[in-house]
Amino acid sequence: MSIQSNLNTIKATLPEHVTLVAVSKTKPVSDLMEAYEAGQRIFGENKIQEMTEKWEQMPKDIQWHMIGHVQSNKVKFMAPYVTLIHGVDSLKLLQEINKQALKNNRIIDCLLQIYIAEEESKFGLDENELNELLTSAEFKELKNIRILGLMGMATFTEDQSQIKKEFTHLKNIFDSIQKSQDIKDFTIISMGMSGDYQLAIECGSTMVRIGSSIFGGR
Ligand SMILES: *Cc1c(COP(=O)(O)O)cnc(C)c1O
Numbered sequence: 001m002s003i004q005s006n007l008n009t010i011k012a013t014l015p016e017h018v019t020l021v022a023v024s025k026t027k028p029v030s031d032l033m034e035a036y037e038a039g040q041r042i043f044g045e046n047k048i049q050e051m052t053e054k055w056e057q058m059p060k061d062i063q064w065h066m067i068g069h070v071q072s073n074k075v076k077f078m079a080p081y082v083t084l085i086h087g088v089d090s091l092k093l094l095q096e097i098n099k100q101a102l103k104n105n106r107i108i109d110c111l112l113q114i115y116i117a118e119e120e121s122k123f124g125l126d127e128n129e130l131n132e133l134l135t136s137a138e139f140k141e142l143k144n145i146r147i148l149g150l151m152g153m154a155t156f157t158e159d160q161s162q163i164k165k166e167f168t169h170l171k172n173i174f175d176s177i178q179k180s181q182d183i184k185d186f187t188i189i190s191m192g193m194s195g196d197y198q199l200a201i202e203c204g205s206t207m208v209r210i211g212s213s214i215f216g217g218r
Helices: 003-013 029-037 048-057 072-078 091-103 127-135 160-180 197-202
Strands: 019-023 042-045 063-066 084-088 108-114 145-152 188-190 207-210
Touching: 003 019, 003 029, 029 048, 042 048, 048 063, 048 072, 072 091, 084 091, 084 145, 091 108, 091 145, 108 127, 127 160, 145 160, 160 188, 160 197, 188 207, 197 207
Parallel strands: 019 042, 019 207, 042 063, 063 084, 084 108, 108 145, 145 188
Antiparallel strands: none
């Protein structure tokens, strides 16, 4: 199957309110260009250096999403162009993003990553840490970032009921934040990958991050 037909097949199954991030990490620019020619404009990468090299080489109407874990000292490399940072999991990182956004005279959109899996290896905040962050005085001072929603990754398992439980947990946290906090433009729930995006959409996802089902295995 070609990248174009994979894309079209997936897009045909997505409800209109769900945004597709084409996860192109490790793939060559020629593969990304094939998706671009097929109309895709949102790409997700998990390494800042790789994303920046692709950004330099590719058309400038592409929206670049950072979906991986972000090290503070590398934020400056993507600050001039990144569209959305999915994996923000600390106030310290938000402060660095704010600082670099200010230097570039921009507002950078972010999602806060919530820990929903049962795997120690995954990153993210729990609900208490999230509330603490959002209500802190330090957070309220940050004028060059915008929190557009939440991101989560489910446990890597075949157990659909487990995955469903984790996605529902994220959706519940999102709903309670939306009710209790006055955050403008808090609308995105980024959850779902190639193996579980349909379930994620059933559970309330508004943004899916799909790699291997579009570009093939890595
Ligand atoms: C790699 C990756 C994806 C895409 O995974 P696929 O299984 O290839 O669809 C989604 N989200 C994150 C955070 C990733 O690192």
